[in-house]
Amino acid sequence: MVEREYLINDGRSYLPPKVSVRRQRISKQLTVKRCVAALLLLSFFSITYSIVYLSYPFTSLIRREWRPEPSIMCQQMLSGMIGRLPVHDHRSIGGVRLRTDPKVLVFVETTYSKLGRDITELLVYNRIKYKVEVASKSLPVLTNLDKGKYGVIVFENLHKYLQMDKWNRELLDKYCREYNVGIIGFLLGTEERLIGSQLRGLPLFIHTNLRLKDATLNPGSPILRLTRAGETVWGPLPGDDWTVFTANHSTYEPLAWANNNSHDWTEPQDQETTKTPLVTVIQDHGGFDSIQRVLFGSGLRFWLHRLLFLDSLSYLSHGQLSVSLNRYILVDVDDIFVGERGTRLRSEDVRALLRTQEKIQTMVPGFKFNLGFSGKYFHHGTSEENLGDDLLLEHVNKFTWFSHMWNHQQPHLYENQTQLELDMALNKNFAKEHGIPTNSGYSVAPHHSGVYPVHEPLYSAWKRVWNIKVTSTEEYPHLRPARLRRGFIHRNIMVLPRQTCGLFTHTILINKYPGGREKLDESIQGGELFQTFVYNPINIFMSHMSNYGNDRLALYTFESVIKFLRCWTNLKLTSAPPHILAEKYFSLYPEEADPVWGNPCHDLRHKKIWSHNKTCDQLPRFLVIGPQKTGTTALYMFLSMHPNISSNIPSPETFEEIQFFNGRNYYRGLSWYMDFFPLVKNSTAQYLFEKSATYFDGELVPKRAHALLPHAKLVTILISPAKRAYSWYQHMRAHSDPIASNYSFYDVISASDTAPKPLRDLRNRCLNPGRYAQHLEKMVTILSTYTASYNRWVNSYDRIQSMLWINYRNF
Numbered sequence: 001m002v003e004r005e006y007l008i009n010d011g012r013s014y015l016p017p018k019v020s021v022r023r024q025r026i027s028k029q030l031t032v033k034r035c036v037a038a039l040l041l042l043s044f045f046s047i048t049y050s051i052v053y054l055s056y057p058f059t060s061l062i063r064r065e066w067r068p069e070p071s072i073m074c075q076q077m078l079s080g081m082i083g084r085l086p087v088h089d090h091r092s093i094g095g096v097r098l099r100t101d102p103k104v105l106v107f108v109e110t111t112y113s114k115l116g117r118d119i120t121e122l123l124v125y126n127r128i129k130y131k132v133e134v135a136s137k138s139l140p141v142l143t144n145l146d147k148g149k150y151g152v153i154v155f156e157n158l159h160k161y162l163q164m165d166k167w168n169r170e171l172l173d174k175y176c177r178e179y180n181v182g183i184i185g186f187l188l189g190t191e192e193r194l195i196g197s198q199l200r201g202l203p204l205f206i207h208t209n210l211r212l213k214d215a216t217l218n219p220g221s222p223i224l225r226l227t228r229a230g231e232t233v234w235g236p237l238p239g240d241d242w243t244v245f246t247a248n249h250s251t252y253e254p255l256a257w258a259n260n261n262s263h264d265w266t267e268p269q270d271q272e273t274t275k276t277p278l279v280t281v282i283q284d285h286g287g288f289d290s291i292q293r294v295l296f297g298s299g300l301r302f303w304l305h306r307l308l309f310l311d312s313l314s315y316l317s318h319g320q321l322s323v324s325l326n327r328y329i330l331v332d333v334d335d336i337f338v339g340e341r342g343t344r345l346r347s348e349d350v351r352a353l354l355r356t357q358e359k360i361q362t363m364v365p366g367f368k369f370n371l372g373f374s375g376k377y378f379h380h381g382t383s384e385e386n387l388g389d390d391l392l393l394e395h396v397n398k399f400t401w402f403s404h405m406w407n408h409q410q411p412h413l414y415e416n417q418t419q420l421e422l423d424m425a426l427n428k429n430f431a432k433e434h435g436i437p438t439n440s441g442y443s444v445a446p447h448h449s450g451v452y453p454v455h456e457p458l459y460s461a462w463k464r465v466w467n468i469k470v471t472s473t474e475e476y477p478h479l480r481p482a483r484l485r486r487g488f489i490h491r492n493i494m495v496l497p498r499q500t501c502g503l504f505t506h507t508i509l510i511n512k513y514p515g516g517r518e519k520l521d522e523s524i525q526g527g528e529l530f531q532t533f534v535y536n537p538i539n540i541f542m543s544h545m546s547n548y549g550n551d552r553l554a555l556y557t558f559e560s561v562i563k564f565l566r567c568w569t570n571l572k573l574t575s576a577p578p579h580i581l582a583e584k585y586f587s588l589y590p591e592e593a594d595p596v597w598g599n600p601c602h603d604l605r606h607k608k609i610w611s612h613n614k615t616c617d618q619l620p621r622f623l624v625i626g627p628q629k630t631g632t633t634a635l636y637m638f639l640s641m642h643p644n645i646s647s648n649i650p651s652p653e654t655f656e657e658i659q660f661f662n663g664r665n666y667y668r669g670l671s672w673y674m675d676f677f678p679l680v681k682n683s684t685a686q687y688l689f690e691k692s693a694t695y696f697d698g699e700l701v702p703k704r705a706h707a708l709l710p711h712a713k714l715v716t717i718l719i720s721p722a723k724r725a726y727s728w729y730q731h732m733r734a735h736s737d738p739i740a741s742n743y744s745f746y747d748v749i750s751a752s753d754t755a756p757k758p759l760r761d762l763r764n765r766c767l768n769p770g771r772y773a774q775h776l777e778k779m780v781t782i783l784s785t786y787t788a789s790y791n792r793w794v795n796s797y798d799r800i801q802s803m804l805w806i807n808y809r810n811f
């Protein structure tokens, strides 16, 4: 029977009452069935979900098709020309009369100007020495004993050079000609747009305030050494204040050019400029006034300019300021076996790791991923991830390996050295059982703990259990900025600076990358990561296991950046085991072997990874620095009598003096020093102090004391230098020194430079500490270089002045 529906007058359907009851019954039955079906469906999904969830946590639902693939490709890669073209050696051009270790002289607009800071930071990164002068002041001394002090002169604002007063300009130009030194100048945007304006005194014209795109290099330029030509940086260039050059003389040769990207420029001559490439960096060969120059139409915001700047320094200094083209790479993969379930490596990830490693090996000879393992968490993943663990071990010899902590515990949390060693031994036993090599001599501490600030038990345990020779950290002397990271050697363990690649344990998915995928790509393509490779001859990168599973961001990152480096630079990439890298590092930078102990309490991050047993209350608040024989022992005794003042406990070797900052004791480390200031319960002493009379003339003391105790007061007593010298002579006689016993005081102090060495040594110890003005001046100068601003410099100076204690009666 057909049930009819009637339309009521408002357009809705209406059923007659009898039909409606039957229909309601049917509808009720249907609803029950639907509910049951829905319930069944829901239970099915919940069971399935919990099964999935139990074996793979949420992260396994990652959409793997979004995983980024390294797609960097360039003409030179395609043509197979990479590594075949000769690289310019700037040393072969022209003679120079520079000192062996020339600096760069940088003229800045103000001490705070942005580009000036960019320039000096770049120089610091590349360890190129420099001197900064504010332009328009008088010139610094340019020569020393007929040798030029500066290899290149840089002007943050070229106009400051062009508008220099006649005298200084002539002096500077004369220096450049006579010592064969070149000038680098930057031209930035102007308040009003200049069009075809001539640069004062030069046959060169500029257009300013342009927007540009698509930068290309002149492949024939002799300046290119580090930088490789042949590619184009497509797209808009950073900034809207570019200056471009047009020349009226054959001395000029373009180094880089780009296309106009300014839509608002409608003047007739610009119709031409929109089509012809515009010169953004130009070389002056010196054909006009015998001075070579490289002029930049924008600052260092554009990454390519950073490379061109380094090449210009090299070219204009005739190779005296060239950076090496060799780059060593080591990629540490920390936390092997440690990651959480669902974020670890599966078999397919391990296979991808091997494939990428093979690809990188074709570009970086000797490259192997360096895997840092914590054995306790082996097979702690899902069943698929456990297969990944097995596959890593199947290919154990394809990688290099190093030990993390057995249980990933931070070493500074162990006060008990035996326990620390036992845990390390567990990891070693694990390695032996699973065929992992144990002889790399390299290890890394979880979270950098114990490496710096130094936790002595870690160094001892590393030596005893693993015979560690090398480690690496990003904590010394401070986490940021990266350009200031340095190495040091402690207890024969070489600590290398470690670089970050922009990925951390939590950075596992491209669509969650902080700042978006563009941020990572920017870092790879000319940005921070790319520049890390360019500036550091030895690169040890930190990455984590989770970066190689999931979206495999680390594989993407390293393969991409290596390709990008090959497209844009002539750097020779290679790899070597950590101990070889460490030896190379300290032969390149021998001055870094000496550590500098900072105060862990001045850095939150350092405090966090410092032993809980330590406290900065155990450090002195003032130092009596000498000089010797001025009554320092008497002062030490008088001060110690004061109930609010307490001195160090005596040293078994040097009695009341610790002699930490001036000699070999410094290498015993901070903990050793602090042990001289034990915390005494219920003590009223608020002021701890230390007296070591040899600090006064100790070469390294100002730097070291300032690093550890930047706020400490320094106390010095000055008496007549003659009386001081005589007192020292008597002191040596009293100690039966053979020279003092056999020579008169007059003989000693008047000994010539040809006298026997022991006699000269005694003469020096008598006379040198008494050169008060010299030592105080050095102290002030050193302290001022370690302080950031003028105000702090004044404070440092005051620090010495206020505590200068002149014993007039003895003068």
Ligand SMILES: Nc1ncnc2c1ncn2[C@@H]1O[C@H](COP(=O)(O)OS(=O)(=O)O)[C@@H](OP(=O)(O)O)[C@H]1O
Pocket (backbone or CB within 6 Å): 627, 628, 629, 630, 631, 632, 633, 634, 693, 727, 728, 730, 731
């Ligand atoms: N109160 C007081 N005032 C001034 N001078 C004093 C005082 N007490 C000791 N002395 C004299 O200081 C000389 C020892 O100096 P130091 O203690 O600095 O010597 S040391 O460097 O620690 O060995 C030593 O000098 P000489 O006797 O001339 O050798 C001490 O006699």
